[in-house]
Amino acid sequence: MRITIFGATGLLGKPLMWESKADEVTGLGSKDADIRDVAPVRRAIANTHPDWIVNAAAYTDVDGCESNQQLALAVNWRGAVNIAQVAKESGARLLFVSTDYVFDGLGTTPYEPDHPRAPRSVYGRSKAEAEEEITRISPDACIVRTSWLFGVGGKCFPDTILKLASSRSTIDVVNDQRGSPTHAPDLARAIISLCHASAKGIVHATNSGDCTWFEFAREIVRSAGLNTVIHPTTSDKFIRPAERPRYSVLSPASLHRYGIGMPHWKEALRNYLSIRNAAERSSSNTSAPGKP
Numbered sequence: 001m002r003i004t005i006f007g008a009t010g011l012l013g014k015p016l017m018w019e020s021k022a023d024e025v026t027g028l029g030s031k032d033a034d035i036r037d038v039a040p041v042r043r044a045i046a047n048t049h050p051d052w053i054v055n056a057a058a059y060t061d062v063d064g065c066e067s068n069q070q071l072a073l074a075v076n077w078r079g080a081v082n083i084a085q086v087a088k089e090s091g092a093r094l095l096f097v098s099t100d101y102v103f104d105g106l107g108t109t110p111y112e113p114d115h116p117r118a119p120r121s122v123y124g125r126s127k128a129e130a131e132e133e134i135t136r137i138s139p140d141a142c143i144v145r146t147s148w149l150f151g152v153g154g155k156c157f158p159d160t161i162l163k164l165a166s167s168r169s170t171i172d173v174v175n176d177q178r179g180s181p182t183h184a185p186d187l188a189r190a191i192i193s194l195c196h197a198s199a200k201g202i203v204h205a206t207n208s209g210d211c212t213w214f215e216f217a218r219e220i221v222r223s224a225g226l227n228t229v230i231h232p233t234t235s236d237k238f239i240r241p242a243e244r245p246r247y248s249v250l251s252p253a254s255l256h257r258y259g260i261g262m263p264h265w266k267e268a269l270r271n272y273l274s275i276r277n278a279a280e281r282s283s284s285n286t287s288a289p290g291k292p
């Protein structure tokens with residue numbers, strides 16, 4: 001299978017490249033093809049003739065989107081629509097990566113894919129409107145919503161907590177937002193499996209289980225063997241430009257229908273920590289004085 005990945009330099013894009021090794025894969029970052037313009041997208045697809053296009057490119061700075069709405073819409077809506085149009089012209093199947101932020105977060109039970117979209121932030125709106133337009137352009141597109149992405153090689157919550165914990169004895173973390181952490185390599189494997197399964201429609205894909213950010217932080221520190229104490233706090237103590245969903249657990253039923261399951265987030269966290277430790281060891285070995 002030939003796969004072309006937009007957003008290949010990102011947190012998800014990097015493991016997507018490793019996980020699709022068995023396929024003929026091309027990865028593109030913004031320097032290779034700026035998706036805000038249709039011409040570079042068209043050129044990239046003409047050069048690579050993919051069976052599947054995976055769009056993991058986005059402007060993901062959720063707070064930045066509030067102050068830079070034009071950029072949010074240009075990348076997350078216009079860019080996604082450009083890719084959908086070119087996918088249709090070229091006959092390639094499309095998988096678009098989306099987010100739990102398309103929901104308002106007022107739910108109390110896991111969201112199913114057909115739950116009405118009601119984004120509360122510019123980022124969420126840009127992705128929700130892209131989903132709607134993509135579905136109009138390509139009714140057989142696959143839209144994979146995920147949440148709370150973490151992984152080695154990018155800015156993410158566990159990395160922030162571990163860095164803070166190395167210099168602080170206590171950290172306050174909000175305990176009134178619940179979701180499902182998702183390790184990027186697990187999601188990448190699920191995405192490639194969905195392409196192979198010829199998936200269509202909206203699919204929810206996260207690590208299994210759910211927690212609050214406080215519970216996640218406590219488990220990060222515990223699993224890393226650190227003594228930093230994590231204190232629960234509330235979102236009103238951390239006012240941020242973009243509103244976060246209070247509850248954004250995504251039901252796994254749509255993923256299970258394709259016979260695909262994802263590990264529990266605690267197991268995913270252990271894998272992340274061992275990959276992170278190995279990466280740190282190898283970078284300290286190569287930078288050690290006297291090494292050839």
Ligand SMILES: NC(=O)c1ccc[n+]([C@@H]2O[C@H](COP(=O)([O-])OP(=O)(O)OC[C@H]3O[C@@H](n4cnc5c(N)ncnc54)[C@H](OP(=O)(O)O)[C@@H]3O)[C@@H](O)[C@H]2O)c1
Pocket residue numbers: 006007008009010011012013028029030031033034035036055056057058059060075079097098099100127146147148149150154
């Ligand atoms: N991070 C999360 O917690 C989270 C949660 C739910 C859903 N998602 C979704 O998951 C997907 C992957 O997110 P991520 O965290 O991997 O993102 P990321 O690490 O921020 O990477 C973003 C990627 O998009 C590319 N990109 C940005 N602007 C572009 C442009 N104008 N033209 C072409 N490419 C552009 C970047 O390319 P360069 O680096 O080359 O500029 C990079 O490869 C996104 O669709 C995001 O909305 C993320």
